[in-house]
Amino acid sequence: NAGVTQTPKFQVLKTGQSMTLQCAQDMNHNSMYWYRQDPGMGLRLIYYSASEGTTDKGEVPNGYNVSRLNKREFSLRLESAAPSQTSVYFCASSTGTGSYEQYFGPGTRLTVT
Amino acid sequence: QQQVKQSPQSLIVQKGGISIINCAYENTAFDYFPWYQQFPGKGPALLIAIRPDVSEKKEGRFTISFNKSAKQFSLHIMDSQPGDSATYFCAASFARRTSYGKLTFGQGTILTVHP
Numbered sequence: 018n019a020g021v022t023q024t025p026k027f028q029v030l031k032t033g034q035s036m037t038l039q040c041a042q043d044m045n046h047n048s049m050y051w052y053r054q055d056p057g058m059g060l061r062l063i064y065y066s067a068s069e070g071t072t073d074k075g076e077v078p079n080g081y082n083v084s085r086l087n088k089r090e091f092s093l094r095l096e097s098a099a100p101s102q103t104s105v106y107f108c109a110s111s112t113g114t115g116s117y118e119q120y121f122g123p124g125t126r127l128t129v130t
Numbered sequence: 131q132q133q134v135k136q137s138p139q140s141l142i143v144q145k146g147g148i149s150i151i152n153c154a155y156e157n158t159a160f161d162y163f164p165w166y167q168q169f170p171g172k173g174p175a176l177l178i179a180i181r182p183d184v185s186e187k188k189e190g191r192f193t194i195s196f197n198k199s200a201k202q203f204s205l206h207i208m209d210s211q212p213g214d215s216a217t218y219f220c221a222a223s224f225a226r227r228t229s230y231g232k233l234t235f236g237q238g239t240i241l242t243v244h245p
Contacts, residue, residue, distance in 0.1 A: 121173030
């Protein structure tokens with residue numbers, strides 16, 4: 018099992034450009050999450066999907082959109098990137114019920130200039 | 131609004147020493163408290179977790195101590211090793227179905243264990 022995979026690993030964008038971060042899991046998990054990690058801020062939840070077909074805002078959703086394409090895939094889109102969105106982005110998944118352990122992908126390092 | 135506050139930001143320990151990281155939470159409805167470990171260039175991974183019905187949980191060299199009245203919990207790493215050098219995050223959640231496992235993380239502690 019690959020677990021949680023994310024693409025790309027690195028990306029540089031200019032202000033105003035758009036891009037989509039891809040995430041897929043092969044553990045048959047119901048719930049998926051997108052976090053951003055900034056120094057001194059820990060991990061902050063951007064959006065989550067409790068199950069296929071549902072998405073909800075987390076702590077810092079402004080400037081982002083998500084799509085739960087199917088049970089395996091959960092994408093994060095930046096429509097008009099801003100320097101404040103420079104961060105490391107992590108996707109995670111969990112069963113959503115019973116076990117509360119979240120499994121994280123390797124992350125995407127995004128720089129917006 | 132930071133609901134989980136973690137300290138210290140960084141910690142340097144000698145090999146064989148005890149590493150202690152502290153967290154405090156505000157929301158008394160939290161009832162699941164995990165610790166995640168993150169190595170450079172990797173995603174976080176669950177290390178150990180506790181529910182508030184116990185005051186301590188031990189797994190190998192790692193122990194969580196939980197003080198419900200003070201709304202605090204801490205991670206103790208006994209006999210710290212250079213391989214323990216990583217960033218540690220505490221977190222809190224609601225262990226019920228409708229929370230869908232959402233976690234609120236602390237700010238993180240960078241642990242360096244010198245040989």
